[in-house]
Amino acid sequence: MRCPRCGSTQVAIQAVTETTFKTKRKSLLYWLTIGWLIEPLLWIFLTLPKLFFELFKPHRFTAKTTTKKLAICQNCGKSWRV
Numbered sequence: 001m002r003c004p005r006c007g008s009t010q011v012a013i014q015a016v017t018e019t020t021f022k023t024k025r026k027s028l029l030y031w032l033t034i035g036w037l038i039e040p041l042l043w044i045f046l047t048l049p050k051l052f053f054e055l056f057k058p059h060r061f062t063a064k065t066t067t068k069k070l071a072i073c074q075n076c077g078k079s080w081r082v
């Protein structure tokens, strides 16, 4: 591997792990139509079960881990993705 900036072959490869969290959201259309109507009703009639459900819901967040390779030039210090 060669550095694109200085042309040096003294390049170190490093593995970088990136974790991104995504929160599941209901669509805007859902809230504009029935979301606002159904949610309070559910809270009224199913407060406790829903509360438990909300607390112990397994996949509230979806974690996405991606491993990227990063090359770092030992000569000039330039880093770029491989």
Ligand SMILES: [Zn+2]
Pocket: 003, 004, 005, 006, 007, 008, 073, 074, 075, 076, 077, 078
């Ligand atoms: Zn370089």
